[in-house]
Structures are given as structure tokens and as C-alpha cells.
Amino acid sequence: MESIGPLEQSLHAARARVLADLAAGEVAAADVVSMVEDSVVQRRWWVEQWPEGAEFVAGLVAQDVQDALLETYGRWPLCPVCGSGDPHALEVEPELGPDPYWVCHKAGVKVAAVGSLGTAAGGTFPS
Numbered sequence: 603m604e605s606i607g608p609l610e611q612s613l614h615a616a617r618a619r620v621l622a623d624l625a626a627g628e629v630a631a632a633d634v635v636s637m638v639e640d641s642v643v644q645r646r647w648w649v650e651q652w653p654e655g656a657e658f659v660a661g662l663v664a665q666d667v668q669d670a671l672l673e674t675y676g677r678w679p680l681c682p683v684c685g686s687g688d689p690h691a692l693e694v695e696p697e698l699g700p701d702p703y704w705v706c707h708k709a710g711v712k713v714a715a716v717g718s719l720g721t722a723a724g725g726t727f728p729s
């Protein structure tokens with residue numbers, strides 16, 4: 603169990619992607635990083651029970667951190683696409699699937715892949 607297997611790789615990748623999105627939103631404070639770590643610990647257990655779910659982990663960690671932030675920090679990540687109206691958060695789609703995206707339900711658009719939110723800060727996302 604010393605070597606880094608595919609499960610551990612997917613957890614590392616999920617952690618890196620969510621941290622990148624947090625940094626893009628400038629909310630990478632120390633307590634936020636620990637939220638990511640807590641989620642990765644829980645999802646490690648989860649994916650050990652169900653290895654086929656490894657490619658779903660990034661989306662799940664993103665949603666865990668989003669939920670944790672909502673209780674302490676507020677909505678994250680705020681939609682960078684809609685210039686007017688009430689600020690609203692993006693949502694992960696699919697909730698349980700590979701290749702998770704941040705989606706704005708108000709505009710009905712995919713904003714960025716989880717982990718690539720920093721590239722979408724200007725508005726449009728090359729699809």
C-alpha cells in the first residue's frame with residue numbers, strides 16, 4: 603500500500619483541481635484548505651469501497667467543499683458569466699460522473715471544467 607495507485611492518483615488530482623478553483627476565487631485560506639483535506643479523507647474511504655467511482659471524485663470533492671463553504675464563507679464559486687442580477691453560485695454537473703463542469707443554471711451554460719475556473723474568470727469559456 604506504499605505506492606501511489608490509481609485511487610490515490612485520482613484523489614490527488616481531485617484535491618489539486620478543487621484547490622486551483624479555490625485559488626481562482628481567491629478563497630484559498632488555511633481553513634478552506636482543511637475543508638478540502640477533510641473531503642479527500644472522506645472520499646478516499648468512499649472510493650475504496652467503490653473503485654469504479656474514482657473518476658467521479660473531483661466532482662464530489664468540489665461539491666463537498668462548496669457545501670462546507672456555504673456554511674462558513676458563503677456561496678462559492680460565484681458565477682463569472684452573468685454580469686447583472688443577483689450573485690449566484692455555479693453548480694457541478696454531473697453531480698456524480700466523470701469530467702465534472704461548473705455550470706450556471708441561470709444562463710444555462712457550462713462555465714469551466716472543475717479545476718479550470720481560473721481560465722473562465724473573464725467570462726467566456728472555449729468549448
Ligand SMILES: [Zn+2]
Binds near residue numbers: 681683684706707708
Ligand atoms: Zn450565472
